[in-house]
Amino acid sequence: MSHNGIHHVTAIAGNARRNLKFYTGTLGLRLVKKTVNFDDPGTYHFYFGDETGQPGTILTFFPWDHVAPGRLGIGETQETVFRVPEGSIGYWTQRLIEKGVSHSSPERRFGETVISFKDPDGMRLAVVGVPGIEAEPAWSNGDVPAEHAIRGFHSVSLLLEDSAPTGAILTDVLGFAEAAREGTLVRYKAGDTAIGGIVDIRVAGGFLPARMGGGSVHHIAFRAANDAAQAEMVRKLRENHRIATTEQKDRNYFRSVYFREPGRVLFEIATDEPGFAVDEPVTTLGQALKLPTFLEGHRSHIEQVLPELA
Incomplete structure (x- = not known):
């Protein structure tokens, strides 16, 4: 059965070691994949998630040591x-x-208890208490007990001047439907998808545009079961909304297309296939540096220039 919803969220961080320590230590997520930015191989690309790295649990980072801080604003x-x-x-x-x-x-938001906080680079995060999920499997690093562990994404919220144009993309293309409104928040849900199944749009006029930097979310990826499902989404974007995507890019663990939605947030559509166990066993996910085939010949140089993590 195919699911809609969030596939992953990718953000920008500063120091790589600090980023790794916060997400695996403080938050107790698993480092599912340690690779590099395919477009900037001197930079790590970390993927944090649950035990297997299932879609809807993955938060990824490009850590650049001396990145300037981002500024929250419209279109982010x-x-x-x-x-x-x-x-x-x-x-x-x-x-x-x-x-x-x-x-x-x-x-309280939409009847649920929320605690908002920031990571060391100022990225805005929150945990929300969800009833009835105690029995869901959870990754434990031994520090955060399994019974309290994070169980994937609840939602993302977008700061936009107008909810309607972006809402049209969410509902017509990405499999969401408007579910509720509370104050300036409009909530969209992806059917019965429990993990990563919610997008909230906060309508706020008069703010400055966002400035990308440390602590900023670079893009949000939405799920497509396979290439055919992704191609259908691309068709709807083109024919119904006059929005063109990039060509498909092979990211080893999923295949992606990218586009700017009407509120100027960068969206990605990523396939669920093939997943993070395609190049290493689930038991050892995230332990070795994994490189795409086209970079393997440069492994020695890449390992020399990447920052120390120990």
């Missing part, structure tokens, strides 16, 4: 939100305090 992802069991909100409040992570007081 405002917040990336993780799912945790409803009874784990107290645990996460205490953990953020113990780890010295700046965070907000718990608030």
Whole structure:
């Protein structure tokens, strides 16, 4: 059965070691893949997620040591939100305090309890307590107990001047439907997709445009089961919305096309196939540096220029 929803979120970070420590240590995510930016091989590309790196759990980073900080503004992802069991909100409040992570007081959104916080580069994150997910499988690094562990994405929120044009893309092309409104938030849901199945649009006029940098989300990727499903989405974008995508790009673990949606956020459509276990066993995901075939001949040089992680 194919699912719609979020495939992954890709963001920009500063120091690679600090980024790795925060997401595997403080948040307890698994480093699912350690590779490089295919367009800038002197830079890591980290993929964090659950045990197998299933779509809807993957947060990826390009870490550049001296990147200038980004500025939140119109046309950007405002917040990336993780799912945790409803009874784990107290645990996460205490953990953020113990780890010295700046965070907000718990608030209610659409009937759920949310705690917002920032990573070391200022990326805006949150955890939301979701009822009835305690029995879902969860990756534990031994530091965050499995019963409190993150269970993939809950949602992303976009900061836009108008929700309607972007909403049209979400509903007509990407498999979402408007589900609720609360204040300036418009919520879209992807059917019964539990993990990564929500996009919120926060309507806010008069803000400056976003400036990309450290702590910014570079793009959001949405799921396509396979090449045929992706091609159908590309057709709808072209014929119904006059939006052209890039040519398909092979990212080893999925195949992608990219486009700017009407609010100027960069969207990607990524195939679920072939997944992260295509070049290493699930048991050892993320341990070795993996390179695409076209870069293997440069492995020695790449390993020399990449930042130290230990």
